[in-house]
Amino acid sequence: MRGFAHLERELAQLREQGTFRRLLPLDSSQGARVKLNGREVIQLSSNNYLGLTTHPRLLAAAQQAVSEWGAGTGSVRTIVGTFALHEELERRLAAFKHSEAALVFQSGFTANVGVLSTLLAEQDVVISDEWNHASIIDGIRLTKAARRIYKHCDMNELEQVLKETQHYRTRLVVTDGVFSMDGDVAPLPELVELAERYDALVMVDDAHASGVFGRNGRGTVDHFALNGRVHIQVGTLSKAIGVLGGYVASTQTVRDYLIQRGRPFLFSTSHPPAVAAACLAALDVLLEESNLIDKLWENTRFFQEGLRQLGFSTGNSQSPITPVIVGESALALQLSDRLLEEGVLAQGITYPTVPKHAARVRTIVTAQHTREDLEMALAAFAKVGNELRLI
Template sequence: MTSLTSRIGAELDRLRSSGLHISPRVLEAPQRARTRVAGRDVVNLASNNYLGFSDHPFLKERAEAFVRTWGVGAGAVRTIAGTLSIHEELEEKLAAFKGTGSALVFGSGFTTNQGVLGSLLQEGDLVVSDELNHASIIDGLRLAKATKKVFKHKDMQDLERVLAEHPTDGLKLVVTDGVFSMDGDIAPLDEIVAVARRHGAVTYVDDAHGSGVLGEAGRGTVHHFGFEHDDDVIQIGTLSKAWGVVGGYAAGTHDLRDLLINKARPFLFSTGHPPAVVGALLAAIELVQREPQIMERLWENTRYFKAELRRLGFDTFGSQTPITPVIFGEAAAAFAASRMLLERGVFAVGIGFPTVPKGLARIRNIVTADHTRDDLDLALAAYEFVGRELGVVAG
């Protein structure tokens, strides 16, 4: 008989021996462009805090005001007694921002995928997923009873082939990230939607890294391609990354919201967001529309950082967004580079197999609106030193 202690120990030993064991770094200061890690003041290139909202005074003020008025918790699941009027206000503002008929907020982006995919898909349906889609999509599809197929990353011929080879009278769903989190590339939604429509399929876009980054005022990848009013395009995403808080959302038709309220298990069995979260999110939606210069700074910083990395000779893997991978090849080199950068005042995390393919280990950098030119120049100087020390760029 296997004991709990032996099972846990064996799994930890397996993770350590395979180089997959994780010990997260701990931030010793707020999530900002400059923070403190391992006793060092560092430039932070590791967070998803695209717009600098995680510690923004306006969001903090609104969160505090909502706590004073509404308390610290919702007190129940949304379908019993946990829906406050502020929850519905947030969802109305989010739907208006996204240009959809409705929106529903979940506890996280991860559970949003589980809830929406599980509610929509039935036996006899077909779902076709990009091979580089996020783990939350993969896990959400594991719970669905539909036939599941994968198409090669952003390969329209392969998507066409898979849809043609698997006809069905059920619902057909093409699932893609809007922005892919490891490579920083954008899904070609104009092409994906066209292929999906030829086969009578609905397009489902996880816009975790596109919302707040792409489209007018950060309305997202779907808006960037002009499909925000189309009923055969479903938007889901997170309220953490660019929005700086926590949660997930599904945006689509009025009936989609009604269905999810009645069927999405993560919604049905989770307590509603605490008022502080709701207040901060309402402030974020207001702020991104009121101050377009925030997104302008994000993209100005992104263009500068990418151009300088390329000038130094680094491979940024064709990234199109503030997600900027720097390729080091083998995992050992990426992890060594991460340690060396930290020693020089830059917090950036190495990523290797199985998160990314073997031979494409990298450090994933995310530039934010909060970074100054001095922050980026310090990081670039550290990268130049590390790249030369490791032989990744010419000395």
């Protein structure tokens, strides 16, 4: 079919540069080891931090929900697609996050887009960290509010922007709690103090902190003892929680307004009952099996120290997200390909996901990994790193 020649040329250029991305269909459920092309490999690229995607309690809850409630809901939430399970999940999430209310979206991406595109207008300004997630960036693009970007975690520049934006009705400072490509943590105590000093609102995206930081995995807001001082918390149910979806935890007013005006919420069919039930079971696991989070951090410390001792650059990671930064995109993908040949699945991340000349292989360890898994992965990194003259 004619009409896509310009797309074909761009794809050809990506192939020539060695940065064309291919999907890797797994032949197994997600876990510390997965099957790919008939081989078992060590998985270091999933967001399944606690191994909940296959936790028996989540599987049982999902199966029971299918039997009792059906495979789908048949409607959007605002017509007849709200089941008792959905509202129970939102009540539980609000209690878990120490907020007045919560609302579940179809994904973390739509949660960020829904909040930013809905709550702000021409009289407002959104102030965003330059390294925020793509869903925040796209949400900002959809809002009619003014926008200001401050340098990554630069509180001096943030303060200057706050001084310069006093005339707006609402000023919303938005930041990731944990930054998804570098694994560093936002300086939330300083950020919140600045926002309070200049009468601004704060929104924290805790996608990579939910289930990882804070008491029982409540996130960075709880980790820094800032409960009640952050106006909007956004997170996912598809990373450490192990299922699917996103949520907004805030006031009852914010929840009610998003139900009335949030386009991703209004125009998307609600989650299948199995998803809601599995998420509820995941909250029970977080509250009752804190040993999983302890194991996650034990594995993180061991693996990060191993990479650093080998001589790899891992940036400023303060979380289980550990980038192995190599610079050029083609080299990062070459490292990823060779690791896979050695039995380690660790995906290369290149521009535009990360800045040019900052390509890396991003690794994430989980609570499911054994010490043997991690030692074998480090041995593969050592072999390939020497071969490619990275260490």
